[in-house]
Amino acid sequence: MTGDVEVFDGANWTRICAYRDLTPGRGVAVLTASGDQVAVFRDRAGAVYAVDNRDPFSGAHVISRGILGSRDGAPTVASPMYKHVFDLRDGRCVDEDTAPDGTPAVLRVWPLRGGAGAAAPPAGGGVREP
Amino acid sequence: MTRHATLPPPPRRARDLVLVGHGMVGQRFLEALVDQPGAAAWRITVLAEEPRPAYDRVHLTSWFAGTGAEELALAAPGFLADHGIDLRLGDPAAAIDRAARTVTTASGRVLAYDALVLATGSSPFVPPVPGHDAAGCHVYRTLEDVEAISADARRARTGAVVGGGLLGLEAAGALTALGLETHVVEFAPRLMALQVDEGGGRLLRRKVEELGVRVHTGAATEAVLTGEDGRVSGMVLADGRELRTDLVVFSAGVRPRDELARGSGLAVGERGGVAVDEHCRTSDPCVYAIGECARAADGRVYGLVAPGYAMAETAARALAGTPGERDVFTGADTSTQLKLLGVEVASFGDAHGAAEGALDVVYSDSRSGVYKKLVVGGDGRLLGGVLVGDTESYGRLRPLAAGGEPLRTPPEQLVLPAALGSAGADVPPEDAVVCSCHNVSRGRVREAVREQGCVTVPEVRKCTRAGTGCGSCVPALGALVAEELEAGGAGVDTRLCEHFAHTRAELYEIVRITGITSFSALVDGHGTGEGCEVCKPVVASILAGLDDGHVLDGERAALQDTNDHVLANLQRNGSYSVVPRVPGGEITPAGLIAIGEIARDFGLYTKITGGQRIDLLGVAVDQLPLVWRRLVDAGFESGHAYGKSLRTVKSCVGETWCRYGVQDSVGLAIELELRYRGLRSPHKLKSAVSGCARECAEARGKDFGIIATSSGWNLYVGGNGGTTPRHADLLAADLDRETLIRTIDRFLMYYIRTADRLERTSAWLERVEGGLDHVRAVVMDDALGICAELDALMERHVDGYRDEWRAVLEDPERLRRFASFVNAPGTPDPAVTFVPERGQIRPARPGERGLARTPALVAGPGLEVRTA
Numbered sequence: 001m002t003g004d005v006e007v008f009d010g011a012n013w014t015r016i017c018a019y020r021d022l023t024p025g026r027g028v029a030v031l032t033a034s035g036d037q038v039a040v041f042r043d044r045a046g047a048v049y050a051v052d053n054r055d056p057f058s059g060a061h062v063i064s065r066g067i068l069g070s071r072d073g074a075p076t077v078a079s080p081m082y083k084h085v086f087d088l089r090d091g092r093c094v095d096e097d098t099a100p101d102g103t104p105a106v107l108r109v110w111p112l113r114g115g116a117g118a119a120a121p122p123a124g125g126g127v128r129e130p
Numbered sequence: 131m132t133r134h135a136t137l138p139p140p141p142r143r144a145r146d147l148v149l150v151g152h153g154m155v156g157q158r159f160l161e162a163l164v165d166q167p168g169a170a171a172w173r174i175t176v177l178a179e180e181p182r183p184a185y186d187r188v189h190l191t192s193w194f195a196g197t198g199a200e201e202l203a204l205a206a207p208g209f210l211a212d213h214g215i216d217l218r219l220g221d222p223a224a225a226i227d228r229a230a231r232t233v234t235t236a237s238g239r240v241l242a243y244d245a246l247v248l249a250t251g252s253s254p255f256v257p258p259v260p261g262h263d264a265a266g267c268h269v270y271r272t273l274e275d276v277e278a279i280s281a282d283a284r285r286a287r288t289g290a291v292v293g294g295g296l297l298g299l300e301a302a303g304a305l306t307a308l309g310l311e312t313h314v315v316e317f318a319p320r321l322m323a324l325q326v327d328e329g330g331g332r333l334l335r336r337k338v339e340e341l342g343v344r345v346h347t348g349a350a351t352e353a354v355l356t357g358e359d360g361r362v363s364g365m366v367l368a369d370g371r372e373l374r375t376d377l378v379v380f381s382a383g384v385r386p387r388d389e390l391a392r393g394s395g396l397a398v399g400e401r402g403g404v405a406v407d408e409h410c411r412t413s414d415p416c417v418y419a420i421g422e423c424a425r426a427a428d429g430r431v432y433g434l435v436a437p438g439y440a441m442a443e444t445a446a447r448a449l450a451g452t453p454g455e456r457d458v459f460t461g462a463d464t465s466t467q468l469k470l471l472g473v474e475v476a477s478f479g480d481a482h483g484a485a486e487g488a489l490d491v492v493y494s495d496s497r498s499g500v501y502k503k504l505v506v507g508g509d510g511r512l513l514g515g516v517l518v519g520d521t522e523s524y525g526r527l528r529p530l531a532a533g534g535e536p537l538r539t540p541p542e543q544l545v546l547p548a549a550l551g552s553a554g555a556d557v558p559p560e561d562a563v564v565c566s567c568h569n570v571s572r573g574r575v576r577e578a579v580r581e582q583g584c585v586t587v588p589e590v591r592k593c594t595r596a597g598t599g600c601g602s603c604v605p606a607l608g609a610l611v612a613e614e615l616e617a618g619g620a621g622v623d624t625r626l627c628e629h630f631a632h633t634r635a636e637l638y639e640i641v642r643i644t645g646i647t648s649f650s651a652l653v654d655g656h657g658t659g660e661g662c663e664v665c666k667p668v669v670a671s672i673l674a675g676l677d678d679g680h681v682l683d684g685e686r687a688a689l690q691d692t693n694d695h696v697l698a699n700l701q702r703n704g705s706y707s708v709v710p711r712v713p714g715g716e717i718t719p720a721g722l723i724a725i726g727e728i729a730r731d732f733g734l735y736t737k738i739t740g741g742q743r744i745d746l747l748g749v750a751v752d753q754l755p756l757v758w759r760r761l762v763d764a765g766f767e768s769g770h771a772y773g774k775s776l777r778t779v780k781s782c783v784g785e786t787w788c789r790y791g792v793q794d795s796v797g798l799a800i801e802l803e804l805r806y807r808g809l810r811s812p813h814k815l816k817s818a819v820s821g822c823a824r825e826c827a828e829a830r831g832k833d834f835g836i837i838a839t840s841s842g843w844n845l846y847v848g849g850n851g852g853t854t855p856r857h858a859d860l861l862a863a864d865l866d867r868e869t870l871i872r873t874i875d876r877f878l879m880y881y882i883r884t885a886d887r888l889e890r891t892s893a894w895l896e897r898v899e900g901g902l903d904h905v906r907a908v909v910m911d912d913a914l915g916i917c918a919e920l921d922a923l924m925e926r927h928v929d930g931y932r933d934e935w936r937a938v939l940e941d942p943e944r945l946r947r948f949a950s951f952v953n954a955p956g957t958p959d960p961a962v963t964f965v966p967e968r969g970q971i972r973p974a975r976p977g978e979r980g981l982a983r984t985p986a987l988v989a990g991p992g993l994e995v996r997t998a
């Protein structure tokens with residue numbers, strides 16, 4: 001067990017960082033081998049989530065800089081741009097269904113693995129194997 | 131266990147229902163049917179021509195932006211299996227034998243039916259010009275079409291769209307985004323001729339052209355030219371002009387797919403479409419037709435999804451044997467609101483003023499790109515309208531037009547920009563449709579709020595389905611819900627958010643009295659859940675005021691809002707701006723040069739702000755510390771142009787230079803800015819000091835403003851520029867400097883302690899009981915006995931102030947967060963791109979190919995950490 005968290009882009013696993021380097025309640029951005037940008041978060045309970053870094057409402061790659069929280073018990077992130085809130089489990093925007101360009105307001109959810117470092121094993125449903 | 135305790139009644143022989151076409155309307159029909167109690171009587175088979183289940187055609191264009199086919203799928207996973215629906219993909223119906231009641235499929239299978247539903251949609255119309263079927267010619271209807279366009283676009287430089295209607299413009303947008311130089315060729319004299327009038331069309335054209343699309347109106351396509359390889363090489367227009375193009379997309383209208391109906395002798399409309407009655411039944415009572423393939427009872431063929439959905443519901447109820455009295459389809463509203471290529475367009479009702487005696491009221495401002503036309507009947511009723519560039523009022527106007535009541539507000543007021551016109555007294559009637567996608571009336575939404583306990587838009591959406599279609603009604607829904615809550619006396623909810631049943635002021639007291647220093651302790655002890663983007667920044671601000679420590683330390687880093695999180699202002703493309711503090715607006719030539727050099731070295735855009743500072747824009751997140759380092763070295767600190775905190779204290783030149791000035795306004799402004807910088811508050815704080823009553827610093831537009839008198843300083847509070855301007859009120863006159871500062875200290879601290887989240891001093895002053903007199907009694911006469919406490923808090927703030935940006939530079943742990951990518955520090959974000967404009971940079975717009983910033987040469991690639 002390396003204590004590293006990794007994200008899967010369909011072909012390759014990309015190392016994100018050590019699990020302990022993820023700040024609870026905050027995110028980091030990851031550039032995958034395929035050139036995609038992924039936002040990775042760790043919540044207060046230790047669960048880790050990975051979704052697209054691109055905010056469909058502004059087109060800017062800023063989701064990783066959003067604030068984590070909950071809505072009706074569901075783990076969420078609020079985009080820093082126009083504050084749209086997304087469910088971290090399925091990437092859906094809970095405020096609006098469609099972005100201004102007509103695309104569905106859904107962030108892709110990326111498979112993750114690892115992170116069970118010595119310090120704190122990630123709990124909750126956030127960490128998924130593909 | 132009591133399972134199977136009672137046996138179900140013996141099933142009647144299930145009857146066979148065959149649905150032809152699994153498109154948007156077909157899927158909706160299935161959903162509506164299985165919802166009916168009588169649905170179990172049917173055994174359902176679906177014949178689909180396309181190789182995949184129904185998907186969201188309306189959002190087809192989003193495929194280019196990376197939305198996968200799975201995401202566009204309409205049926206929930208398991209929907210078909212759960213309801214025993216037999217879907218046969220890729221095997222279209224080829225013929226109907228109405229006498230035998232059978233359908234034969236392309237693969238030769240024969241299916242018997244008791245009821246047949248046609249939902250075959252339409253096919254794109256391709257004008258039969260020479261070359262129309264050459265390689266490189268496309269239509270725009272299915273996922274296969276967009277895949278083919280995208281594949282062809284890879285080897286193309288130029289693309290032409292035939293047809294400048296709604297779909298044509300959407301296709302043009304897609305081609306532009308694919309990086310092609312794009313032409314639109316429209317036969318009519320204007321774009322979107324169906325929806326907008328001439329004036330709106332002109333503005334739309336200008337806006338579309340601004341995006342780089344070449345528009346040719348009044349132009350007929352004569353022929354498609356091909357090269358030696360047989361592929362498209364150009365187009366000839368009727369006036370003889372030739373366009374060079376590598377790819378053509380035909381988007382010149384659609385034709386209902388009624389071929390099965392014609393072949394089996396069903397009645398069809400003169401201009402096509404399977405003729406149906408108001409229950410969507412064709413001339414054969416066992417056969418129904420819905421969606422774009424149907425010619426409705428009003429003689430029209432609808433090319434929009436909302437009327438198709440309404441037909442689907444009608445047919446489903448008829449087949450389940452449960453039609454209600456109003457379950458007939460007699461026609462639909464074709465109002466539309468769209469954002470095409472980023473241009474907002476809406477049209478509703480009688481948009482072209484076809485009714486006799488109709489009059490137009492037009493507001494047009496080509497400078498700001500807004501065009502609005504209302505069509506008003508001779509009797510004063512609103513009949514319809516066209517909005518281009520600003521469609522905000524669509525949600526309110528459309529129901530008024532549908533409601534048919536005479537207007538009480540002069541129509542001119544309804545088209546004027548909000549700032550010029552009044553809101554108007556017109557309230558749409560109860561049955562006015564708020565959400566046309568799901569046909570939800572105003573009355574239904576009000577009922578959801580009044581009787582079903584919905585208090586938020588998401589709750590109303592779940593309860594009524596309003597707002598779950600195109601989403602264009604969501605702003606109108608929000609306004610209606612708020613209005614209804616207020617009218618219901620529910621009292622406007624003062625809870626901060628779902629996590630805290632307290633106001634901001636109450637939370638402040640909780641933190642002050644308990645001495646809690648972390649968000650976790652506060653939410654676990656006094657709230658619920660994990661917090662959110664509303665309460666976290668509020669708590670961050672309260673903690674910053676009552677406790678020392680850096681805003682980015684420990685858990686506190688996770689609470690900071692958009693800008694506070696990185697100590698700079700987020701811009702639209704994900705880059706940041708840095709606004710160095712220039713206290714009082716006073717700056718030396720050397721300082722100006724230093725800022726200029728930093729901007730030049732990093733290639734930043736510079737602009738003088740409205741707050742007497744210089745904004746440096748276009749800084750990538752990983753460049754922020756590099757820019758701060760340079761500022762620190764030049765004797766500056768970055769400044770708060772973000773954060774609910776002190777912004778600037780503006781000044782006029784004052785008595786030192788001005789021949790009218792009576793006090794040193796610059797000196798005081800500098801002192802105040804340095805004293806209050808970094809102070810966290812419920813909303814931002816602004817100030818100004820003017821050297822005489824001529825008020826060149828606009829102090830009365832500030833939260834606290836000071837105007838010099840010959841014997842001291844007048845202190846004004848509660849001013850505001852911005853959205854709702856308010857002149858500040860005189861709190862005290864002719865104060866000496868020391869009393870002035872003490873009074874401001876207390877005023878600010880009392881405000882911070884008692885104001886609501888995002889309540890500027892102007893709104894707070896109007897809300898607090900007793901108003902200005904009460905505040906004066908508290909801060910000048912210590913009516914509440916809290917002045918000593920307020921003074922102590924301010925003293926602590928002033929003593930505890932540290933340069934936040936420098937503190938980041940000095941701490942490797944904090945510095946680490948300023949990387950674009952955690953796994954690739956030093957790699958700049960490739961999505962942040964710029965283009966040149968007027969000799970500087972600006973963010974690239976969607977569809978523009980911008981350049982990522984080249985790494986700053988002078989600053990060097992790394993940053994050495996100095997621990998001073």
Ligand code: SRM
Pocket residue numbers: 699700701707709737738739740741742743744745770771772777778814816831832849850851852853854890
């Ligand atoms: C940069 C600047 C415009 C400029 O190029 O001049 C600006 C830019 C912004 N203003 Fe402003 N305002 C700027 C001077 C003003 C002024 C003029 C002044 O300060 O004298 C006003 C009117 C005075 C007032 O506030 O009463 C002003 C009234 C607003 C408002 C409306 C506030 C209100 O109470 O109605 C907002 C929205 C808000 O704060 O909620 C706003 C919000 C913003 C935001 C933060 C919008 C945002 O969320 O992104 C902009 C971010 C700045 C950035 O990213 O760098 N800005 N803004 C000015 C910065 C001054 C400075 O040096 O700090």
Ligand SMILES: Cc1cc2nc3c(=O)[nH]c(=O)nc-3n(C[C@H](O)[C@H](O)[C@H](O)COP(=O)(O)OP(=O)(O)OC[C@H]3O[C@@H](n4cnc5c(N)ncnc54)[C@H](O)[C@@H]3O)c2cc1C
Pocket residue numbers: 150151152153154155156177178179180187188189190191221222223224249250251252270271272297300387390420421422423432433434435436438
């Ligand atoms: C790019 C684009 C953007 C659009 N934007 C909007 C918009 O913003 N707002 C709006 O209201 N509308 C919009 N529309 C129109 C909207 O998509 C249609 O109104 C809607 O899809 C009609 O649904 P339907 O089921 O009648 O037809 P379709 O969705 O076309 O479905 C018909 C299905 O039947 C199949 N079929 C045909 N013949 C047979 C056969 N013999 N056997 C078996 N299957 C058969 C077809 O292959 C197709 O899958 C847009 C359309 C496109 C293409």
Ligand code: SF4
Pocket residue numbers: 782783784785788789790791792795820821822823824825826827
């Ligand atoms: S406010 Fe008075 S002192 Fe200041 S610049 Fe204007 S006239 Fe001169």
Ligand code: FES
Pocket residue numbers: 564565566567568596597598599600601602603604
């Ligand atoms: S009008 Fe489209 S969702 Fe309401």
